[in-house]
Amino acid sequence: MSVVNNHFATIQAAEGEGSAQLLGDIAAAIGRCRQCALCGGRTNVVPGFGNPEARVMLIGEAPGKNEDLQGRPFVGAAGHYLTDLLGLAGLTREDVFIANVLKCRPPSNRDPHPDEIAICTPFLRDQVRAIGPEFLVTMGNFSTKFILKTERGITRLHGQVTMAGRFKVFPVFHPAAALYDQTKQVAIEADFRRLSELLRG
Ligand code: URA
Numbered sequence: 001m002s003v004v005n006n007h008f009a010t011i012q013a014a015e016g017e018g019s020a021q022l023l024g025d026i027a028a029a030i031g032r033c034r035q036c037a038l039c040g041g042r043t044n045v046v047p048g049f050g051n052p053e054a055r056v057m058l059i060g061e062a063p064g065k066n067e068d069l070q071g072r073p074f075v076g077a078a079g080h081y082l083t084d085l086l087g088l089a090g091l092t093r094e095d096v097f098i099a100n101v102l103k104c105r106p107p108s109n110r111d112p113h114p115d116e117i118a119i120c121t122p123f124l125r126d127q128v129r130a131i132g133p134e135f136l137v138t139m140g141n142f143s144t145k146f147i148l149k150t151e152r153g154i155t156r157l158h159g160q161v162t163m164a165g166r167f168k169v170f171p172v173f174h175p176a177a178a179l180y181d182q183t184k185q186v187a188i189e190a191d192f193r194r195l196s197e198l199l200r201g
Contacts, residue, residue: 020052022130026123030103035119038104044071048099048127055199056091057133058082059124059143061174062102064109073098078176082139085175088192089199097131099124101142112142121146128167136167137195140174159191161198170195 017025027047033039046063049072066076074082083093102112102120112120124146128136138144141154147169148162157171172191178184 018052019130019132023048023052023127026126026130030123033103033120033123036104036116038102038106038116041107042104043068045103046071046073046100046105047103047123048097049073050093050097051095052097052131054095054097054131054133056089056095056135056137056195057097057099057128057131058137058139059147060098060100060139061142062100062109062112063105065105067100068105073100074175078174078179081179082175085188085192088189089195091196091199097127097133099127101146117142117146134168135195135198136164136169138169138171140177144169144171158187159194168198170198 027045030045030047033045046067050057060074063073064076064078066079067073073079082098086092086096101124102116103123104120106112106116136147138147144154144157145151147164147167148157148171149164150157154171154173158173160171162169162171170191173184173188175188178188
């Protein structure tokens with residue numbers, strides 16, 4: 001690993017370093033991070049988890065209580081639903097990599113603050129580069145706005161592919177929001193079926 005640029009989080013592969021090793025380096029840097037106040041309340045950092053060679057990377061918002069306790073993303077109720085949604089796309093958790101915009105839990109699951117997003121997202125950028133997925137499935141407003149650099153909301157953007165550099169970005173509603181809203185549930189399930197078609201190409 002080598003640290004480049006003037007940002008502490010920008011990590012570049014050393015010669016011969018594979019994506020799994022690079023993701024490990026990024027996770028270790030996240031574990032050391034004390035750049036914002038969220039580090040004071042965390043039990044564990046939640047760097048992300050999954051297949052380092054994934055064709056599909058999913059990006060949520062921030063860890064909740066269960067994720068903070070286990071150090072893994074989407075392990076609570078929304079995570080169980082996400083596993084079912086992946087099934088609609090013909091995917092398992094072993095096929096994909098799942099990460100969040102923030103790597104530490106905000107108190108009482110409040111929305112991420114702009115300064116927290118600014119500090120934390122270089123880690124996400126490095127993870128996207130390390131994995132090099134074909135699809136970035138952004139779940140909810142925070143990840144969609146960050147990846148697409150847009151102010152447009154998820155209600156307008158979900159279910160459409162937009163290119164961001166070499167990545168196909170496919171926004172969907174956040175699974176936690178869809179759990180409690182029948183309209184969003186219908187939409188997110190249709191979007192994951194559509195993802196299955198896109199993956200078959
Ligand atoms: N919601 C998220 O956005 N991320 C998680 O890891 C869990 C719930």
